[in-house]
Amino acid sequence: MNQLAYLDYILDQTQKILSIDSPTGFTKNVTEYVMEEYRSLGYSPKQTIKGGILCEIGSDENSNDALCLEAHVDTLGGMVSQITETGRLILTPLGGLEPNNTESENCKIYTRSGKIYSGTMQMKNASVHVNKNYRSTAREFDTMEVVIDEKVNSKEDVLSLHIRVGDIVCFDPRTVLTESGYLKSRFLDDKVSVGILLGFAKYVKEENIKLPRKVYQYFTVFEEVGHGGSGSIPTDVTEVISVDLGCVGDGLTCTEYQVSICAKDSVGPYHYDVVSGLIEAAEHGHIDYAVDIYPHYASDVDSALTAGHEVRHGLIGPGVYATHGYERSHKDGILNTFLLLTKYLA
Known part of the structure; x- marks a missing residue:
């Protein structure tokens, strides 16, 4: 063999x-x-x-x-549970997804219409220079949101993309195989x-x-x-x-x-x-x-x-x-x- x-x-x-x-x-x-x-x-x-x-x-x-x-x-993955009035997505986890492991991760939103959009999982009000509670805020699914890579500023803007509650959100696995033999990936x-x-x-x-x-x-x-x-x-x-x-x-x-x-x-x-x-x-x-x-x-x-x-x-x-x-x-x-x-x- x-x-x-x-x-x-x-x-x-x-x-x-x-x-x-x-x-x-x-x-x-x-x-x-x-x-x-x-x-x-x-x-x-x-x-x-x-x-x-x-x-x-x-x-x-x-x-x-x-x-x-x-x-x-x-x-593991996510599902859209809410669309906010500011055009962001709140997720519910699929399986034991940890919210603190998703911060700043790129993701894809799969709509039932067949369209796929990209986005990033961030904590709400994610700029350190603006949010004085950035470090002390617990990373939970209700304190985090998906920022969609489209010009959306309202719930209506998001709905116009055919993004709906129940759509699947998948995170980038970031797969790497090193020369030393380590396989790293979600x-x-x-x-x-x-x-x-x-x-x-x-x-x-x-x-x-x-x-x-x-x-x-x-x-x-x-x-x-x-x-x-x-x-x-x-x-x-x-x-x-x-x-x-x-x-x-x-x-x-x-x-x-x-x-x-x-x-x-x-x-x-x-x-x-x-x-x-x-x-x-x-x-x-x-x-x-x-x-x-x-x-x-x-x-x-x-x-x-x-x-x-x-x-x-x-x-x-x-x-x-x-x-x-x-x-x-x-x-x-x-x-x-x-x-x-x-x-x-x-």
């Missing part, structure tokens, strides 16, 4: 997917891209009722113990894992891998609001592994260069046998990994169990710093996540 070739593919696909705006509820463009990429690899993906993607990448006809790998293509959660799973699908196809069990890949579109993995899991699936982010921060052991194996999150412990199997595969494959507990985290697999699916569950992902902000990972952590999948499944 040419590891670097698959890593290059993963990084390339991740950057392409990051360039496609796809906050929760607005994922059609990115799922169309991913569906076409599956087809180019020789697979036959199917779209779920909610708009996700399900693709079988390997089958053992004698196995009734199928496994499902999940990642999500939806990201929305690595969870588009880097989508790239990893596409890389694994490519590996299975090109290396003619005979998987020991049937394996599905499932890209969900509502993970950021808590019900992405709650439905559409095939009935023959007995194990689900979410490929999401490994967190990097105080009290945790994971770094940006490792694959994280999660033992417990805010919902509860992951299945003991699955976690043990992932650890064993990492050790046998001499893969750099960490085991951690994430106290403020929930995954697609959690929503699957909450919805009543009778499956064993696990969670892995590359170490990522500054989650839900301007995130950063490293190609080593991305490669280690891919390699863990190859050792655990192939």
